[in-house]
Amino acid sequence: MSLNVASLFEAVAAAVPERLALVCGTRRLSFAELDARADALAGHLRAAGVRPGEHVGVHMLNGVEFVEALLACLKIRAVPININYRYTDRELHYIYEDAGLVALVIGGEFAPSAAALADRCPKLRHVVVVDDGTQAPGWPAGVEAVDYEKALAARPATVPMAAERGPDDHYVLYTGGTTGMPKGVVWRHEDFYFAALKGGNHYGPPYGTAEELAAAAAAGTPVVYLLTAPLMHGAAAYTLLSALLAGSTTVLLRRFDPVETLRLIEREHAVIVTVVGDAIARPLLDAIREHGAGYDLSSMKVLGSGGALLSRSVREEAASLIPGLYVNDGFGSSESGVDGTIGIGPDGLMRLAAGPRIKVVDEDFRPIEPGSGRLGYVARTGHVPLRYHNDPDKSATTFPVVDGVRWAVLGDMARVEEDGTIVLLGRGSGCINTGGEKVFPEEVEQALKSHPAVMDALVAGVPDERFGERVAAVVELRPGAAAGAEELRAHCRAQIAGYKVPASIVVADTVERSPSGKADYRWARNVLSTQTRRNDG
Secondary structure: OOOOHHHHHHHHHHHOOOOEEEEEOOEEEEHHHHHHHHHHHHHHHHHOOOOOOOEEEEEOOOOHHHHHHHHHHHHOOOEEEEOOOOOOHHHHHHHHHHHOEEEEEEEHHHHHHHHHHHHHOOOOOEEEEEOOOOOOOOOOOOOEEEEHHHHOOOOOOOOOOOOOOOOOOEEEEEOOOOOOOOOEEEEEHHHHHHHOOHHHOOOOOOOOOHHHHHHHHHHOOOOEEEEOOOOOOHHHHHHHHHHHHOOOEEEEOOOOOHHHHHHHHHHHOOOEEEEOOHHHHHHHHHHHHHHHHHOOOOOOOEEEEOOOOOOHHHHHHHHHHOOOOEEEEEEEEOOOEEEEEEEEOOOOOEEEOOEOOEEEEOOOOOEOOOOOOOOEEEEEEOOOOOEEOOOHHHHHHHOOEEOOEEEEEEEEEEEEOOOOOEEEEEEHHHOEEEOOEEEOHHHHHHHHHOOOOEEEEEEEEEEEOOOEEEEEEEEEEOOOOOOOHHHHHHHHHOOOOHHHOOOEEEEOOOOOEOOOOOEOHHHHHHHHHHOOOOOOO
């Protein structure tokens, strides 16, 4: 059996059929039930004409249907495409067309928007709609729409396409598009398994065969994962698939609610609670502080973050609220998978342990010498994606082949200490050049968010006649808190160099982020560039 994600899941499901796989609301599915329902949807999609390599949009909130649709596509060697349900009609049309969707599995509440643009998506021919009580829209001629549960009515006699699958089948993950339009990262299944899912074992050596994986799942003690973020984002999908391949239980929230999260920790005895950076962690910690005494949270042992980094203040607060809690701040991306765990030292710098596959490279893709002090880009080799879908130019930059070796060169800038430890500085695309000095927004955001009145912050550069750019920040204060711009600047001056302190600070009711908690720097720059009242000190 090859290292194909669908086949690996089936091996685990066969090994632990009665074990609880998935919980969402009142729905509870065992591994056998989840596998059977995914088989049924896979059979339906294949009967509807979906062929290997074709792209199927998965456009819905978290739910058992999302997981079933993901697995069903993989089973028939089709490619599930994650759709951000917060996209505008223009953005939806872009991703439907860029991905070349031939089919769509969609929540009823999002179906009207999809139906309105379907006539401009000539490849789209089949839609499966999850009934949520929303009035069904009219679909254009040539697009067949069926109800989700009716699509599952005919159960296939055999597992769909089990013999035809292989490690070279594709898995495509669309990026969040926080600095531009989304891009589809094209992975081979085998590379995705090792890089994003850690070979089925986040705590030791990878499992090299389906038999080893299934045996480990059957012998291991299942752990309950509680996912707070939308599955449409990579970090949540990584966690979901990792939990399934470990034979563990995944608890999903339809939409993130801090107090509901506490209730689910108690009810399901969740051990690992995953978030995406401060945007989810801070409200969760506030709920623990205010309501935690009313819930039994003793099962919670790990707070895991992926897709956005946790600030030092949030790490410390989490550890103080839940004694013995382990905070795991994962570093990775859609373009590289899971690359390691971030540590923050007394100097406030973020560090990533050295590894054989993680390097810092210069603009010519040559590794930077440890201890040289030179800046470069974090890069990974080994199991990396093939390319961006439909974008050869960006593929050549992000996934270059150097001396016969393919690299994934990320946008994160860093330097390498003498012992090989990587010091992360921030995204190169967001780097602010103020009078020749380089400022990384993440460092300034960390300083701002350590102020007790600050709930969230985003930092970006704005035009300046003298220095080219100046550092500016959009800040969201905690409810009932007050802090003026000069107070916030004074707080920052105690932690970062003067040229990094925001010259302009705009207080907003809410800092806009994606549903998963990823930063929306386009929004921040727009707020900062259009704001007429600036406190420049």
